[in-house]
Amino acid sequence: MHQDAFEQHFEPVWSELGDLLDQLERSRFRRKVDAESATALPHLYRKVCNHYAIARSRRYSPALVAQLHHLVLRGHQQLYKRRGAWLWRLLAFIATDFPRSLRSHGNYFLLSLALFLLPALIIGGYCASDQDFIYSVMSADQVEAMEEMYASDNARPGRTLERSSESNFVMFGFYIFNNIGIGFRTFAMGILAGIGTVITMLYNGMVIGGVAGHLSGIGYHETFWGFVSSHASLELTAIIICGAAGLSLGHGMLAPGQLRRIDSIRRRGRQALPLVMGAALMLLGAAFIEAFWSASAVPNTVKYFLATMLWLLVILYFVFAGRGAGGNR
Numbered sequence: 176m177h178q179d180a181f182e183q184h185f186e187p188v189w190s191e192l193g194d195l196l197d198q199l200e201r202s203r204f205r206r207k208v209d210a211e212s213a214t215a216l217p218h219l220y221r222k223v224c225n226h227y228a229i230a231r232s233r234r235y236s237p238a239l240v241a242q243l244h245h246l247v248l249r250g251h252q253q254l255y256k257r258r259g260a261w262l263w264r265l266l267a268f269i270a271t272d273f274p275r276s277l278r279s280h281g282n283y284f285l286l287s288l289a290l291f292l293l294p295a296l297i298i299g300g301y302c303a304s305d306q307d308f309i310y311s312v313m314s315a316d317q318v319e320a321m322e323e324m325y326a327s328d329n330a331r332p333g334r335t336l337e338r339s340s341e342s343n344f345v346m347f348g349f350y351i352f353n354n355i356g357i358g359f360r361t362f363a364m365g366i367l368a369g370i371g372t373v374i375t376m377l378y379n380g381m382v383i384g385g386v387a388g389h390l391s392g393i394g395y396h397e398t399f400w401g402f403v404s405s406h407a408s409l410e411l412t413a414i415i416i417c418g419a420a421g422l423s424l425g426h427g428m429l430a431p432g433q434l435r436r437i438d439s440i441r442r443r444g445r446q447a448l449p450l451v452m453g454a455a456l457m458l459l460g461a462a463f464i465e466a467f468w469s470a471s472a473v474p475n476t477v478k479y480f481l482a483t484m485l486w487l488l489v490i491l492y493f494v495f496a497g498r499g500a501g502g503n504r
Contacts, residue, residue: 216253369421
């Protein structure tokens with residue numbers, strides 16, 4: 176792109192960032208602007224950083240490079256020098272970067288969803304109609320432990336007898352370690368040309384679907400669905416998102432394009448990082464619900480209502496969050 180076209184195309188972004196920085200640098204407006212622009216500034220700053228790198232690599236005029244360099248310095252100062260900036264960046268990430276990143280990886284998400292959902296439905300159906308089919312998916316010891324966790328006489332559904340006496344805080348830590356470990360492994364397996372992630376998603380779908388079908392088929396549906404319904408929206412969506420990140424990583428290895436394979440993998444990894452970070456936050460939330468709410472004595476009707484609201488919020492969040500803040504995406 177010629178410099179004139181480059182300037183004409185991106186000048187509105189530079190002006191928007193410059194105006195915002197002017198307001199932020201006036202201390203009497205700072206509190207008001209901070210609240211209104213918590214999501215816009217990080218996004219604009221990253222855009223201009225990218226424009227600055229392009230201008231330097233293409234050897235555009237020194238005046239333009241200096242202009243963009245000055246904007247980048249001012250933006251960096253506003254983003255990182257102030258106390259509490261980490262919380263501001265976290266809120267901006269949740270409100271904007273995470274949902275935008277998922278939408279930009281939409282094809283990988285749909286593929287990951289299919290890899291999980293199809294075996295879950297198929298195996299779940301078989302296990303619901305044939306009580307012995309679950310032994311084709313899990314060992315006898317695993318099935319016994321699972322049935323023990325969701326038996327109608329279990330005072331702490333979702334926990335084996337060995338863990339029934341442990342506090343909610345202990346279980347919270349256990350769920351964090353277990354859930355986030357599954358998510359990170361699902362992503363990391365993408366380095367094996369995506370095959371590792373594919374196998375992991377298929378396996379997760381088979382096991383989770385098999386467990387749901389088997390327990391529903393033998394009459395444990397009240398305890399099982401009452402326990403898992405509340406945190407399922409966060410936990411399952413996060414695992415599928417980690418699968419999408421792993422598939423993107425694998426695609427970078429299989430189809431590097433003009434890049435060296437290692438550079439393609441690094442690039443894909445950087446692009447997928449917001450997905451993994453966001454999924455980790457979702458798994459943290461799921462662990463909290465699972466430890467402090469799912470096993471509680473609250474009636475199932477209340478749990479099902481909360482589960483419905485959470486599913487609706489998750490869908491609306493990923494469809495609409497982050498649109499219009501510094502650009503529609």
